[in-house]
Amino acid sequence: MTGRLFSRRTVLAGAVASTAFAVGSGLLDGEAALAAEPAAARPKQRGLSGPSIQIDPGFAYYQSRSPDSIADELAINGYRIVHYFVVNEQDVNGPVVEALRRRGITVWAMVIGNGSYSVSGFPDDWPAWQMRLLKPVDDGFYRFSPFSTDYLEWKKQVASKLVSTYPFDGFEVAEPYFPEWGGLTSGVYGDVGPLAQDAFMRGYGLEIPDFTDPSSPRYYKTDTERYAKWVQLRVDAVNGFLAELVNGSGGVREARPDILVGTWSLGVDAGPESVALEREYQGLDAAAMISAVRPDMHILQTNWPDWIKPDLPATYLRTYRPFLDQIRAAHPRLPLGAQTDIGSTTAMTRDDEWLRTFTDTADELGLATWTGYEYHLGGYIYQDRPVPRHVERVADDSAVISFQKRIDPASAKLSRSFEIVGGGQRRFIEPDAVSVDGNRVTVGTLPPRALVSLRVANVTDQPSTWLYHKDEPANVVPDDLVVHVPPAGR
Template structure:
């Protein structure tokens, strides 16, 4: 998934994804591999709650990429069963207002998934769209250094943007019956970029004016510059509160919208995991106060997304998620009843750099089994189509 590795890496990945979607020896520790964990539930799928349908292994699927490969519904189902996939995340990265769209959600694929007891979540992006939109300029995020590609970023500080997403979710649920809805990348970019390439936001006039008035009480004053905010420790601390409050509010509003239409539809919040990081740093750089989100929002599931700094490591071991224990321990302490999920990227790095060792089926299987044997309720991976194009799947 998207992330900040370096400027050159971003340009390569963004160019490919934007073009593709514009119409829009690792062994398992346990014998038997993929079927060792959570493969004995014979409950009729119709009798399961949506939360029960969302337990175990899952994978992200970009529908446009899926259709472009010519994979039939039957072939998709066979692949998913082979990998012991319990449900999928349909991942929509382009602009879509939530209306009925048979080109985006083809009936024959949805029917095949339902007939085979494989649940479908809808995954959207919280902070951006790939490609251009016609949203007001005032909704946009502003960065210290402009992003290099045609990705449209929007700010959680803007109430009108948040309200548009709320109405979008309600429209979606009037047209589709998904197991759950989630907004990945609901954060402010980006990890430590304030010190490096400047892909840090939101520093727009709108955001700084709102902060100056509401968090500093300076109603009649000109908005502070970001330099003034950053260079005053007390003000910068309040700025971090301002950012994390906005992300918590976005999650809360989306959950409320979902439950107002269909209380049985699940809502998942997304956070971020990074090795050798800390909760404080994640909060500072992403605006993600993950403890507050699980405690105050109480999502049905909370996913820890693997940061680009980790999935972009060519030597990444499949048990790297154990290094996220500092996050897991804190979240379980804050909200022990919120199930946790973990997301990895099995395809992007080797897709764009063929010299990199591929994360093959054994790697992925080890990741999945490690997650479930270490207390995660579920796991997911990016992305089905990129993986298949590299000739990869579980054996």
């Protein structure tokens, strides 16, 4: 998401090595017990440790399917934590949140701190909240200033209503910073408008630095004392905004004292001064932020100069050690995580192997968790064949086959897609007895009191629901794929 593209699944089990699946093979280890556990009984720490993924249910991949199928797909791919990207606090898919929690998945509400992609339902005076940049930019994102008390109060109200209305387990604020890395050169730098000017005058009795005229006595490169105060003002503004949003009167913790809280800052590989430069350019001091907000977890988000690199090494988190060291020096026991982007552009789509190495690197660095933007943007969606991960009888004569990705209904309903083999029977399942819901295929007219072996052919994934490569050929299930359905009552 950094750079206006926010940046799936853990590869815990790796690629499926065999196309023959055991009877009632089940989900990944522990899934059955986890799914059966009441949400209220979940320990708080569950949402702080382990692989996680970000989802935005507004994408086509999540449309025209049930919330339970979305939760099923994420669960069978190994996720126990999901960060739900709340594009607009007033437009949340509550049934998806509930379905995820029914599967034992911890759900974080991840809101954006420094603006919004949508102003639908906002108060009429929202334009007064906006930052002013050195160079105006029209990229579909509305940037709001942390110096705006009206924006802060509105954000506090909608955040508190959000966590009171929907059963989120956690609340976190991503991108609370000022724009932008390299902004003093590109012009995408702010806030330099009246709100920031008034705050600097109130705080220091000074006009803000001049960022464009080298001959000005206020030029930021020559009046370094003024500029240092300006940098501190911006750090205080970011941290003060977050602290009030979470801990202030009418804030998130008052609305939901039980909720987990997460903070986010940025990491970047820009040499030995990277930590200081993030503080200077974007007002980010992670250790000070944590002291102000007192979160349960902190996430180090990958900044855009890194994630846009097509050849970004999967071990790049090692270059973020200075950021981790700065945080751990002040908050040694706080669970830390890292966020990466796995496919916001076609050039930097990350595949299974890349993710395995990234996961190993996060473990090497002692991180409690990692997450990626966004689940269905990873290379596995475009590259991997659909394979079943779980088979379950749901009635005497029918079973649900859960695949690891979304299935094209037309392919599953071809006349020779499912064939009963073995046990003295051999016949094709009629298309009318097959239905598809996202990643789940329900097959009917099965013998009720026998172990059934089903040969699966023709079934493909669904490129029309992808963000990219919609015109590419679909991936087909492996050859000689057989799944085993247990008898009814087992």
